[in-house]
Amino acid sequence: MVNPRLMVWLKGLAAAAVLTVALGGTPSFAQTGEETAHATDSVEQEAGVHEEKGLPQLNTKTFASQIFWLAITFGTLYVLVTKVGLPRVGAVLEAREAKISGDLDKATQLKAETDAIVAAYEKAVAEARAGAHKLLNETAATADAAAAKRTADVVAGLAAKQKEAEARIEGQKQTALANVRAVAAEAAAAAVAKLAGVSPDQAGVDGAVDAALKERA
Amino acid sequence: MATDPLHQFRIEQIVPLHLAGHDVSFTNSSLYMVVAAVLVTGLLVAGTASRALVPGRLQSVAELLYEFVSGMVRDNAGAQARPYFPLVFSIFAFVLFGNMIGMIPGTFTFTSHIIVTFTLAALVFVFVTLVALIRHGFHFFSFFFPSGAPIALAPILIPIEIISYLMRPVSLSIRLFANMMAGHTMLKVFAGFTITMIGALGAVGWLAGAVPVAINVALIGFEIMVAFLQAYVFTILTCLYIRDAIELH
Incomplete structure (x- = not known):
């Protein structure tokens, strides 16, 4: 996930920044180097304009307003999210879920039907083949019998004619x-x-x- | 040009307002809270406007957010925590949007104010404690003495457990506030270096000033990750506290 060394580095920086800012009002690392004079000047200028020193986060005069508006905005957001937002997204997701599982069920059902049809077809083919074989055998037997009878008739006829002659x-x-x-x-x-x-x-x-x-x- | 790195955290009145003797003026902080709430609601509503089976871009984002938080609640708070999903979702979305909007230059980051993060953390703390009390009654207080520990350790363990329980909103709020504030301060400090270098060194300053800008480019990416990560951490801890309240160890 996140590089743990990066997190340690960040937390160190965060702690340093918060501490220096809270204690001195200006980060100490902003005052090193050649730009010290300018940085200090501008900070004092800003402070003079707004007549508030230190961390704006620790200015308790703003707390009431922040809590008040947080309560209003977060409360409204909670109600809107609960009553409108999440049910809408949830409905979309459920509809998709239902659609997918419905389609899967339908596909399974269709496959079962297809399998049944294929089985019925194969059975019919096998039956037809067996019937054809039977018919063929019967026909052959009948034909053989007829041929034998006719041969016998002809032989008998010939014998009679011969006798007569x-x-x-x-x-x-x-x-x-x-x-x-x-x-x-x-x-x-x-x-x-x-x-x-x-x-x-x-x-x-x-x-x-x-x-x-x-x-x- | 303001080079005070803390100037960005200043609360500016927009509409003065007083209520029962308290200054509840509408400020830049309030404005961005409203913006975050509107954007979250707008995303959920606009994203599901078409209710498409195959989601578009906005709908994908809305669904992603929903399923991300839903998964977080399920995995970390358990199946019984489902009724609290809307609250966890609101917290995550509100903090995430607050953090992310703050990454846009010139905006105000309301999550960089301890009073905001502490109020949210206190809300979580009170909510979780109430859930535990309603679900378990007086049995809830057994939470402060781990089962199986030797009874002789009770005088040491119970105060430690109570203190660590009470410290939850403190650590929860300071983690978020400090991360956001430190990141934004750092960006502003590096940006300030460039301004002061140009002012002090002239032509050389323009060259040297490019170095902090380059660092800031990398830091912005890093801060965007932190903005997401801190919203995630805040939410995941909320989920874990809810799990504690439901299961009591």
């Missing part, structure tokens, strides 16, 4: 074979008639053709 081919084969027998019998009868000059009976031709067909098959 095979049946048709078999039928046509039988028809063709029957036609072949008839044609062969006719050709055999014609050939016999041409070569032997006789027309063979139908039963003998049929029997020979059947035997030949059996041999081939």
Whole structure:
């Protein structure tokens, strides 16, 4: 804070000044040196004009007035400070305090709200992600099932068509074979008639053709 | 040109006034008391005129003064001393402004008069004693015998404690008055050196006279610090006395 040596120095000077002034009326250090005569002259002149010697502070004639006006001014100041001045400053300081703590409370509240919103958002995102996964899995399963069913249907359809085609081919084969027998019998009868000059009976031709067909098959 | 270093302390009548046989004239001392009271009130009122959330310059000063004294009362007199804050504030502001106005050349420093500082100190003394008596009743007198001291020391301790208690207003008032008076006397003495040197030595005096002026420049800064410091010391001691009155050791 304050340099203590400085304070000691000041107090020494103060004490010296007060003592010399109170005892002699003029500080002794003012009378040393070349200016002694002038200083003394002027002091005497001043004293002559005001006809009061010594310390003005010790002139008891002024005490009543000083106490009186101190009481009036200090009393008024005390009342004004107590009733007007300090309440005004105090109100300003309190308003600021309230404003700051109010703002801090509001900020805390807003932060809590923000945190809640962030938490709700993250929860929603997590739920949506889980829902999407589920939906994806379900869809994939459904699609797989549908595909498998369709494949099976197609396979079954193809098998049925194949069977049908095979049946048709078999039928046509039988028809063709029957036609072949008839044609062969006719050709055999014609050939016999041409070569032997006789027309063979139908039963003998049929029997020979059947035997030949059996041999081939 | 007055080179009497004590001329500045002279009481000059401005408006002669007599009341019940007493001379209560309005003097230069009274004038500066009024100026100090008006400035303190003006600072508090004008400073809070805008009631700004972010204070301007004047409001900052008013708030600084308020919080400085408020902190002083809280730290040195305790939380129970809060009701006495306005009184402590008035004392600090009045003494501080009295001291600071006195630093302006040509003004009168009413705190350099022992009767003013003694009246203020006596006010503090009476107030503190009343607070102690009202709060503690007759128990207050135990203040003069420190608890735990051997009873055999009572005949020595009690007179010492009573004397030191009664000396409080004396030391309080003389400290402030002597500091203010010594500082102002010193400034005037050094200023007087310059005047007398110029008068006695002519051209050489103008050169030599610069030395006391240089010293005075440094002293003015020092005296401004003293002006603040003495107001602070006066107030802090008031706070400590109030704490004693509230707590009785």
